[in-house]
Amino acid sequence: MTVVPPAARRAPLPRLLALARPLRARLLVAVLAGAATTAAGIALLGVSGFLIARAAEHPSVTALTIAVVAVRALGVSRGVLRYVERLTSHDVAFRVLGDVRVRVYRTLARLAPAGLRELRSGDLLTRLVSDVDTVQDVFVRGVVPPAAAALAGGAAVGACAFLLAPAAGALAAGLLVAGVLVPLCSVLVARRAAHRAAAARGRLTTRVVDALSGAPDLIAFGARDRAIASLTAADRELTRQTRRNAFALALGAGLGTAVTGLTVWAVLLLGVAAVEDGDLGRVPSAVLVLTALAAFEAVAPLPAAAARLAETGSSARRIMGVLDAPDPVREPSRPLPPPEPPVTVRLRGVRVRYGPDDPWALDGVDLDLEPGRRVALVGPSGAGKSTVAALLLRFLDAQGGHVTLNGRDLAAYATDDVRRVIGGCPQHPHVFDSTLRENLRLARPGASDGELDAAAGAARLLPWIRSLPQGWDTPVGVHGARLSGGERQRLALARALLADPALLVLDEPTAHLDPAARAALTADLLRVTRGRTTLLITHDLTGLDAVDEIAVLDRGRIVQRGTHRDLVRRDGLYRRMWARSDAEGQSSPPPSS
C-alpha cells in the first residue's frame, strides 16, 4: 500500500500558499498598500466629482481649498502606495519562487537517476522553469488583488451608504457580481483550457528537446519531416488551448465592463430620484456616481487574476507532483558514522526490481568486494550489471537480501557518506559544456593542477591535453561533442581516479570504442587499478585474466565465478562469451598485468 504523506493530500494551491507563511507580515503590507492604492483612486474620483460639481455653484475659492489639496495628496499618494504594493508583493513572490525552485531542484537531485523515469527531460525542464515561474502569479495576482479589492470595495460601499443607502446596495450587488461571479465564470471556462495548456506545453518542450538532441539520427533515418509534423501538431494543440484561455480572459473583461456600466446606471438613476425627492444634494449625487464608477477599479483585475490562478493551479499540481515523488532510496533517520576506508562490501541474496510488476533485475546475487581486490562483473546486455552499480552508489534500494559496508547495513549510512567511499565512472558519463579542467574538477573542486595532471596522466590523457593550444582550458562542447569517444571515456576515468573513492566502480568504461581503443584503455585501467578495490563492470572480456575474480551475471543471477583461467576451461556462459568475442576478433591478448 502506498502511504501518502499528510501534506501531499492537501490541494496544491493551498500548499503553495503555505510556503509564504513566514512572509505573512510582508504579504499583509502588500495587501494594505494595494487596498490603500485603490481606495485613494476611488477617493480621488469622488473628491474630483465634488470639486467639479461644487465649482459649478461658483463658491469662494477658500470653500474649495481642502478639496484641491485632497486631490493633489490623493494623486501623489496613489503612485507611492502602488509602488509599495508592487515592491512588497513581488518581493514575497520572488522569495517563494526561489524557495520552490530550490525545493524542486533538490528533489530532482534526490530522485536522479533512478526516480526520474516517469518524467521525460523536456517535461522536467517545463516543470523546473515555466511551471515554477507561474508561482509568482499566485501572490502578485491571486492573493493581493482580491484581498485589496475586498477592503477597498467595502470602503467604497460604506462611503456610498453614508450618502444614499439604496445606491450603496446596488453598488454592493454590482461589485459582488463583477468581483465574484464574473471571475468564477472565467475560472470555469479557463480551468480545463489551462490544465490542457500546461500539459500541451510540457509535451511541446519534450518534443523540441527530443528533436534537437536527436537531430542527427532524425536526419540520417529520413525522419525529419515526421518529427517536424509532430512538433507542429504539439504546437497547434498548445495554440488551441492558449486561445481558449484567452477567450476566458476576454469573457471576464467583457462581462466586468457590462456589470460596471449597469451598476453605475442604477446608482445614477437612484441618485437622480433621491435628488428629485430632496433626499440628496446635487453635489453629493455627483460624488456618489463617480465613487461608484471608481469602485469597480478594485474588481477589474479579478477575472484575469482568477483565470491566471486556474492556470497556476495546474502548474502547482505539476510542481507538487515532483515534490511528492517517492524517494528511490530510504535515507536513515539516524545514520551510522561515515564509513572509514578501506571498505569491504558484501551482497547476500540481493533482489532488486524497478517496479512492482517488473521482473527481478537482480535475483539472489552474492558478491564480495574486498580491500585491494579487483572483481569483474560480466554478462550479456540486460543481465543486471548496471543495477549492481546503482545499488552500490545508493541510487536504488534492494528489495530482498542484504548489502553490507564494513559489516553494517549499507542503507544505515547516509547516502552522501556512502558516495564518498564508493564512486567511479557511470555507464554514460556526462561531459559538461565547459573546459577540460572544469570537467575534471567536478570530482574534486579543490584539486590542485598537479593532482589534475596526475589523474589525467594515469588515464593517459595528459600528452593530448598538453598538445592542445588551450590545454586544460579547452572547451569540450555540448555533451563533449568536441572529444572523440575514447577521449570522453578517458576523461571519465580520470575524473573517477581524481575522486579516488575507496571502492572504485567502473561501469562499461570501454563502451562504444573500437577494438584497438578498447584494448588500449582496458590495459591502462588495469594498470591504474592495480592494488585498488575495484568493481569492473563490462561485457568486454579483454584483459580479464588480470583481475582477482570474475562473476558472470545472467538474467539477474550469478551463474559462474572464478578467475579467467578457470572460467575459459569450464563449459558455461563465460567460455561461450569468450569464444564469441574471440571469433569477432575483439578479445586482444590479455595484457600481462
Ligand SMILES: Nc1ncnc2c1ncn2[C@@H]1O[C@H](COP(=O)(O)OP(=O)(O)OP(=O)(O)O)[C@@H](O)[C@H]1O
Ligand atoms: N530504470 C529502469 N527501469 C526499468 N527497468 C530497468 C531500468 N534500468 C534497467 N532496467 C531493467 O533491468 C534489467 C537489468 O538492466 P541493467 O541495466 O542492470 O543491465 P546491464 O547488464 O547493465 O545491461 P547493459 O550491459 O546493456 O548495460 C534489464 O532488464 C533492464 O531492462
